[in-house]
Amino acid sequence: MQANRIAALAVFLVSVSALSGCQQGGPFGFLTSPPDAEGGSTPATATRLVERDVEAPEVFQVTETALWDGRPSLGGVWVAYPDVTDPERVIIRNSANGKFVIGALFRRDRPATGAALQVSSDAAEALGMVSGQPAELNVTALRRDETAVPVTEEAETTPPPDGEIDSEPLAAAAAAIASAEAVEPDPAPTPAPRQPQASALAKPYIQVGIFSVQANATRTGETLRQAGVVPTVYDQESRGKRFWRVVVGPAGTATERAQLLEKVKGLGYSDAYFVTN
Template identity: 35%
Template sequence: MKFSIWHMRATGTACALLAIAACEPVVDSQQAQAPSETPVAATPQATEVEVATPRPDLYSVRALAAWDGRPSLGGAWIAHPDVASAERASITEVATGRTITAALFRRDPSIPGPPFQLSADAAQQLGIQPGVSVELDVVAVRMTTVTAPQPTPIAEPTVEHAVAEADSPTPEPVEQVTPVETVATTVPEPRPEPTPPPAPTSAPTTDAAPERPYMQVGTFGVAANAAALVERLQAEGLNAKTVAAGALTRVVVGPASTTAEQAVIRDTLREMGFTDALAVAL
């Protein structure tokens, strides 16, 4: 009987130890050793853009140009007798430095007037008034595609870095010392007496003679029609005459001695209906 009681006590103790061991939490080794996730920075992607590359070896001319004041089709373009084939060109007005990009075509060399002929859109983009000749620098361009890389994005901080910043102690604020203002006493320097400007040696020129003193009114294939127009212009008090241009006859008014006089002639011609008159030099 004593052996049986001892055996029962030993068996109960072993069962109690097994129950306690079963209640202890089990730690997953893979979960304990799993590293923290770190975001991967995105790879910058490049984009392709088109740029205009100057090609003076294909075409480069500096000459006078004008717009006749009439509306034109085809957008912004410029034409010259020496153009072999259609191109894209960079057009720069020499006086103002304003530059645009437009189409470049060939024009009929028999048409009188400045070498370059502008469309209405090109003249308006350059700020050129109708009937006024300006000097342009025209250079052919070719559109090329280049690769422009995108800026590299800033990578977000990792979990370990964020936790480390959160656990780092906050530095105590340092008391700022306000500096004491000091006022420096300065003695003003004596101002020099103003020197009167030198007297001009000669009076400035108020109005100079225009480079193209004639206003071209029209071009005729029949000389009798040109002569009839000259008589009409002379009846209005204008100094008109005919000028031979090969098989054609040009009708011009002038010469004007000043730009102001040329402006009066141009306004008179426009009132008579000749809105496409151009300033030319014979």
Template identity: 50%
Template sequence: MSIKTTLKVAMALGGAILVAACDDTNLPGFMKNANSGERSAQTTARQGEVIERDVEAPEVFQVTEKGLWDGRPSLGGVWVAHPSAKDPERVIIRNPANGKSAVAALFRREREIPGPRLQVASEAAAELGLLAGAPAELSVTALRKQKVPVAPPPEAEPVLEDPEKISQSTLDDPIAAAEAALDRTEKSTPRVGTRPAPKPAAKPATANPVAAAAPVAAAKPEAPAPSGTLSKPFVQIGIFSVEKNAENAAESLRGIGIIPTVKPGNSNGKEFWRVVAGPATNKADLAALLKKIKGLGFVDAYAVTN
């Protein structure tokens, strides 16, 4: 082999090693970090992620006393009513006697009738294992959503192969591989003397840089949010522990021209389905929507954020 060919081969080998060093994917298997790609992908996917979870808020509402289901079927899904409730709330009801619980809507009980102050809906009674006309001790606590950031998983240590299990293999001829790489490089590299691409003409300098920045400063500010935006534009029809019951309620709304949404949820391992309608664009539309829904029999419907 001539000295010229030897020099070409040496240059090609050096260039190939330099390019491979810049990209871990081009390195031989024994030079790669076995977990580098997977670890970086998992870290990127989890950084900044935020999840919502239910937390109990006894400072908002909490009672422990006798509750009663009067045996009559009721609309609105899973709910409970109490005279001390101020605003509709999402709560968790527990039956200490059997350990059962249910996520429900809480309403203010307007009518004063003899018996326990906690009035339980038929679907809530089924979830809690209550018998008709048989009072039972119940605990009712308000729920609130809490956003919690998710910490990225800890980085795993690099996995190294067992030296005793490393086997030897015959490498390809490096001289032949280098000559082939050199030929490809020469074909893709412009020859000496090739006219370089012309550089784009430089823009003339602006005499007054302040004047040049004036159009940006004069940009119109974003339009403010409309004053009629509602903080609670949706109407919640009910919370249901059975998906079929939620779908039935949604279908009855469709029958009067209202398009509902069935939203699944989970709290402390208990699945539930919320049926909501909206959003309304202003107070008049919201009042009309509420009136129409209550006229269908869902008298406990109320406005919610989403």
């Protein structure tokens, strides 16, 4: 009888031990409870708007023979074509060698004979064109498009690999804080943010030119400054191509804008035109 009690007690203890293993995970993989799906943390995500250029063939697109006459021209990268209503920003492709560049499109008088597209010297250089030799170019209008791109918070806050933290920036920051606390200067008044000039015009700016070479854009900006016109040079990129836009303005009134355009064209930039920004 005593032996039966001992055997029953042993079985009971083994059962309790196995049950405990199930509840706590235990050493047996097939007894481990699956993690709570609702308890897992999901990285927080947000979105940001990214501007990009998209082709707009419905606005303008042609594939025509183009010619560069070999003469230098102002205004940076541009092409001119008959029947263009308004100046446009375009992507220009050379069908023969695959080169392309971002530039401006203007209207020209229809030639009696010869190539339909007129090309500036900067555009010809970027496209690999030779003076006096026709080339087939495809010209397509561009439009700015805003696309929402998801941003994962976890990815932005991931620490360095292997848990290493660069101590040099921390030491430099600590030294700067200590130095600032030792001096304790009087707090300077916060300057008021500069407000852009108000304008009721739909296109208060004037685009002087688009350039594929930064030095040419800088030179144009200096020419404008020496004439008393304050330019802004935008460093931009589209489809892997970097380019520089020279813009002046904004003008507050139509009269002021007309006077500014007249002054810019008087400096030789006859293809300058109104833009939104």
